[in-house]
Amino acid sequence: MVSINVDVKQKYLDQAEMLRKLYDSKGIKVFELLGSPGSGKTALAEAVIDRIKDKYKILYFGGDVASTLDAERVAKHGIEAVEINTGGICHLEPSHVMEALKNVDLSKYDIMFIENVGNLICPINFPLGAHKRILVVSVAEGEDKFVKHPMSTKAADVIVISKVDLADAIGVDVKKMEEDARKLNPKAPIIKVSVKTGEGIDELVKALGL
Numbered sequence: 001m002v003s004i005n006v007d008v009k010q011k012y013l014d015q016a017e018m019l020r021k022l023y024d025s026k027g028i029k030v031f032e033l034l035g036s037p038g039s040g041k042t043a044l045a046e047a048v049i050d051r052i053k054d055k056y057k058i059l060y061f062g063g064d065v066a067s068t069l070d071a072e073r074v075a076k077h078g079i080e081a082v083e084i085n086t087g088g089i090c091h092l093e094p095s096h097v098m099e100a101l102k103n104v105d106l107s108k109y110d111i112m113f114i115e116n117v118g119n120l121i122c123p124i125n126f127p128l129g130a131h132k133r134i135l136v137v138s139v140a141e142g143e144d145k146f147v148k149h150p151m152s153t154k155a156a157d158v159i160v161i162s163k164v165d166l167a168d169a170i171g172v173d174v175k176k177m178e179e180d181a182r183k184l185n186p187k188a189p190i191i192k193v194s195v196k197t198g199e200g201i202d203e204l205v206k207a208l209g210l
């Protein structure tokens with residue numbers, strides 16, 4: 001009898017650690033954005049980039065199943081943007097980022113945003129070595145989202161409740177969302193944001209240490 005034990009999870013953790021070492025050796029700070037499809041990840045990246053692009057050299061990696069639309073949107077803000085198409089996989093893996101980095105001189109940049117594929121579940125188990133993981137949950141997804149997704153809520157370093165300008169129209173109690181998130185993750189800053197009104201963007205920039 002032969003038994004082969006392949007610890008796949010450890011492989012991904014090792015790769016994430018390799019990525020972190022690479023980022024640190026190049027002096028770049030990396031922020032990963034994750035959340036459901038349409039939660040407002042790209043809009044948030046665009047708003048933050050606009051606030052800080054005069055101060056930092058920024059690189060954006062967007063993970064998407066098929067299109068290059070997010071990178072096209074971000075590139076319009078005058079920064080370098082790369083789309084990584086996963087061809088159907090519901091998350092970025094460290095190897096995707098490593099592959100994309102083959103064409104990039106990281107030492108040219110101060111900051112990188114990696115927007116994961118829109119998905120609240122899969123990306124959690126595939127860390128990409130980022131210094132901070134930003135979880136984006138919009139009010140439009142419903143009041144109970146944090147409770148339904150405790151794993152992603154706990155894994156976040158910063159939690160954004162997005163699209164708060166729509167809360168009344170949707171009938172969502174943002175305070176309740178905030179309390180739920182706080183119970184699951186007492187340490188992460190929780191920031192209420194609207195890219196339409198600009199609410200919370202400065203606070204988020206500060207929470208990211210930028």
Ligand SMILES: Nc1nc2c(ncn2[C@@H]2O[C@H](COP(=O)(O)OP(=O)(O)OP(=O)(O)O)[C@@H](O)[C@H]2O)c(=O)[nH]1
Pocket residue numbers: 035036037038039040041042043044070117118119162163164165166193194195196
């Ligand atoms: N009212 C309102 N709409 C927003 C806000 N943020 C994003 N949106 C809108 O929500 C939609 C989705 O936003 P995106 O930034 O594309 O969301 P995403 O999470 O990047 O989407 P995927 O990349 O497809 O997963 C767009 O039509 C945005 O204009 C917000 O703060 N308020």
